[in-house]
Amino acid sequence: MKHFMLPKGTGVFREAQATPAYDSPPQKSKSSSKKQSRCKENTPPPDPNSMGSDKRASPAAVAKARFPLPPRPPSSNPLKRKLSIEAVAENALAGASDTGVKVVVRMRPLNHDEEEGDMIVQNVSTDSVSINGQTFTFDAVADTEASQLDIFELVGAPLVENCLAGFNSSIFAYGQTGSGKTYTMWGPAQALLEDKLLNQQGLTPRILECLFARINEEQIKHADKQLKYQCRCSFLEIYNEQITDLLDPNQRNLQIREDVKSGVYVENLSEESVCTMKDVNQLLLRV
Numbered sequence: 001m002k003h004f005m006l007p008k009g010t011g012v013f014r015e016a017q018a019t020p021a022y023d024s025p026p027q028k029s030k031s032s033s034k035k036q037s038r039c040k041e042n043t044p045p046p047d048p049n050s051m052g053s054d055k056r057a058s059p060a061a062v063a064k065a066r067f068p069l070p071p072r073p074p075s076s077n078p079l080k081r082k083l084s085i086e087a088v089a090e091n092a093l094a095g096a097s098d099t100g101v102k103v104v105v106r107m108r109p110l111n112h113d114e115e116e117g118d119m120i121v122q123n124v125s126t127d128s129v130s131i132n133g134q135t136f137t138f139d140a141v142a143d144t145e146a147s148q149l150d151i152f153e154l155v156g157a158p159l160v161e162n163c164l165a166g167f168n169s170s171i172f173a174y175g176q177t178g179s180g181k182t183y184t185m186w187g188p189a190q191a192l193l194e195d196k197l198l199n200q201q202g203l204t205p206r207i208l209e210c211l212f213a214r215i216n217e218e219q220i221k222h223a224d225k226q227l228k229y230q231c232r233c234s235f236l237e238i239y240n241e242q243i244t245d246l247l248d249p250n251q252r253n254l255q256i257r258e259d260v261k262s263g264v265y266v267e268n269l270s271e272e273s274v275c276t277m278k279d280v281n282q283l284l285l286r287v
Contacts, residue, residue, distance in 0.1 A: 186205070254268055
């Protein structure tokens with residue numbers, strides 16, 4: 001049986017079967033009243049909207065009708081700028097998806113101890129790997145022959161363009177100990193100081209170099225508009241759920257805050273103005 005909600009004050013009409021009237025003796029009226037009571041038990045509760053004026057709604061329902069819940073906040077940050085059509089067409093990579101999160105797998109070359117064992121991970125294609133015969137698909141897969149420059153062009157270059165377009169961008173290097181996270185992000189320890197190791201620099205120095213170069217290009221391109229960029233650099237460590245300022249180790253147990261204008265930030269975190277990669281290297285010597 002279907003029930004439809006009608007405006008308040010109107011009745012709900014249900015289709016009923018016509019029963020013939022019999023001149024039954026008085027002693028059978030008891031059995032008919034029992035049948036009616038059983039029918040009442042199986043009848044669903046009445047709709048509050050169809051109640052007459054003689055039946056009042058509960059105070060909770062009246063309060064809910066008078067004071068409805070406030071609307072939900074918008075799902076997206078209104079302060080976030082959208083990529084223009086020209087920027088998307090100019091900087092978009094071939095085959096790139098529209099999602100804001102990408103997962104890229106980098107396969108590390110085997111060391112001497114691992115060469116004696118069986119290879120359980122195999123590169124199937126540019127976006128999938130096979131582990132013990134089971135295939136897993138990602139946004140991209142870099143095999144063991146991929147260089148540091150290949151990783152930068154795959155991950156770092158699009159991230160720089162997203163930053164210039166007004167988007168917050170992050171890279172998380174995830175993997176077990178010895179999987180190559182530090183090498184991928186920074187390169188060898190002396191790669192920032194020795195010119196002969198420049199080809200082994202990781203994502204971070206390459207991204208910063210590209211960012212400063214792109215900022216210089218934009219400022220020259222829009223010189224008539226007097227476009228200026230300001231870059232500030234911070235280094236922090238999150239360990240055991242505590243945030244430490246690496247530029248000022250005395251600042252410990254910092255708190256994460258959120259502001260309408262600034263977004264998410266770390267309160268009292270040191271910020272240093274930087275203009276070139278040389279400025280960043282000087283800060284790294286302090287960390």
